[in-house]
Amino acid sequence: MTRPPLDPSQRPPAVVKFGGSSFRTLAAYGQLAEALSRRVEEENTRLVVVVSGRPGETEQFRDRLSKVNPHPEDETVAGLLTLADTVGAQLLATALHRQGRSSTVLAGHQLGLTTDSSFMWARLEHTDPEPLRSAVRAHDVVVVPGGQAADKEGRPTWLGKNSSDLSAVAVAAAVGSPRCEIHSDVDGIYSSDPHLITGSRLLSEVSYNTAALMSLYGAKVLHRRAVRLAQRNRIEIVCRYNRPPFPAGSVIGSAGSSVAAVVLNQRSAALRYETEELADRAYTAFHGANIDVVRLTAGPLVAVTGGFVDLPEFQRRNGLTPGEYAGVPVTAVRGSQVVTQLAADEEDALHLTQRLHDHVNRPGAGTDPNAPLLELQGV
Numbered sequence: 001m002t003r004p005p006l007d008p009s010q011r012p013p014a015v016v017k018f019g020g021s022s023f024r025t026l027a028a029y030g031q032l033a034e035a036l037s038r039r040v041e042e043e044n045t046r047l048v049v050v051v052s053g054r055p056g057e058t059e060q061f062r063d064r065l066s067k068v069n070p071h072p073e074d075e076t077v078a079g080l081l082t083l084a085d086t087v088g089a090q091l092l093a094t095a096l097h098r099q100g101r102s103s104t105v106l107a108g109h110q111l112g113l114t115t116d117s118s119f120m121w122a123r124l125e126h127t128d129p130e131p132l133r134s135a136v137r138a139h140d141v142v143v144v145p146g147g148q149a150a151d152k153e154g155r156p157t158w159l160g161k162n163s164s165d166l167s168a169v170a171v172a173a174a175v176g177s178p179r180c181e182i183h184s185d186v187d188g189i190y191s192s193d194p195h196l197i198t199g200s201r202l203l204s205e206v207s208y209n210t211a212a213l214m215s216l217y218g219a220k221v222l223h224r225r226a227v228r229l230a231q232r233n234r235i236e237i238v239c240r241y242n243r244p245p246f247p248a249g250s251v252i253g254s255a256g257s258s259v260a261a262v263v264l265n266q267r268s269a270a271l272r273y274e275t276e277e278l279a280d281r282a283y284t285a286f287h288g289a290n291i292d293v294v295r296l297t298a299g300p301l302v303a304v305t306g307g308f309v310d311l312p313e314f315q316r317r318n319g320l321t322p323g324e325y326a327g328v329p330v331t332a333v334r335g336s337q338v339v340t341q342l343a344a345d346e347e348d349a350l351h352l353t354q355r356l357h358d359h360v361n362r363p364g365a366g367t368d369p370n371a372p373l374l375e376l377q378g379v
């Protein structure tokens, strides 16, 4: 006797995220809706799909806002910049409806994710899983705009720039899914940015600690707080390419061998302060605001990684003596060791990264996590 298939509304849905790079054309919405619909049928599963706005759209909103008010209050920034992801979610939902697929959009204030009231880089404080779970019971596909949440008063908050990964992991935790699949224009974490650095290698198994470390120093692909939230909830992150058949490249979990990687983010900036004490104060202020920042030890230096922070305005608002621009940090990572060097500008950072990457991957370099990385200082 064959058993009836399990009712998909009773099982955790698959949680998948598609970054902005998945929606370079409007045709991408229809193509993705078709592929998602097929997955619902073939795997007899329900889906929660977290989507980002189209590439550059969030920044277009920022640009418009700054023309109306060059120093807008955080609440407005959160209210406006999160709209790009709302647009993306609605476009995907309507593409799914066109396929005849039942779907709904759950926006930040409906999701059950409650944050503090810091608006710009808000911290998740509480999750009520019920809104998501009941939407999953009612629809084949629930579409969630990334980066959105709400504070206790129901006001829209923003989890910060590029925070859709964090939304996806928070959603996976809420619906009890053991896995979160993150789709992008790369199929995983590489030993350096594969679009810029020749010879970048795919890292198939990466530990939470290494992924979080690379992200802290500015590697795009995965959001640092998403990795940490996944680690706390034992959720495996599977990185996949964003076109069918969505091949999986890297898995981020508790396993993962020691890797050698070089992190480049041309938007990162190091600031040099007059004294160590001023650098400490600046670090504390950035860190307290939930912005990715590293206190470099080679001097009174602070690296604000990942970009999209108005540094002069942040320092002014926080009463900090402004630091002087000290260059673009480039960081070599092996195991838990890190060495950061400063490049004069974006162009120089690219050359430095290539040199460091060639060096750590030279034949016979080995992967011993305890071998000193300090030798890199002279490269």
Ligand SMILES: Nc1ncnc2c1ncn2[C@@H]1O[C@H](COP(=O)(O)OP(=O)(O)O)[C@@H](O)[C@H]1O
Pocket (backbone or CB within 6 Å): 018, 019, 020, 021, 022, 052, 162, 183, 184, 185, 186, 188, 189, 190, 191, 192, 193, 194, 195, 196, 219, 220, 221, 222, 264
């Ligand atoms: N170590 C790395 N491994 C893979 N990709 C990286 C790395 N460092 C930087 N990147 C960049 O991250 C990009 C993917 O992140 P992102 O632009 O945020 O994608 P999405 O819009 O899909 O979320 C890649 O296109 C790649 O250029």
Ligand SMILES: N[C@@H](CC(=O)OP(=O)(O)O)C(=O)O
Pocket (backbone or CB within 6 Å): 018, 019, 020, 021, 052, 053, 058, 059, 081, 082, 084, 085, 146, 147, 160, 161, 162, 163, 164, 165
């Ligand atoms: N609106 C978000 C979308 C996002 O998180 O983008 P991505 O998933 O492409 O990094 C942003 O630009 O910050």
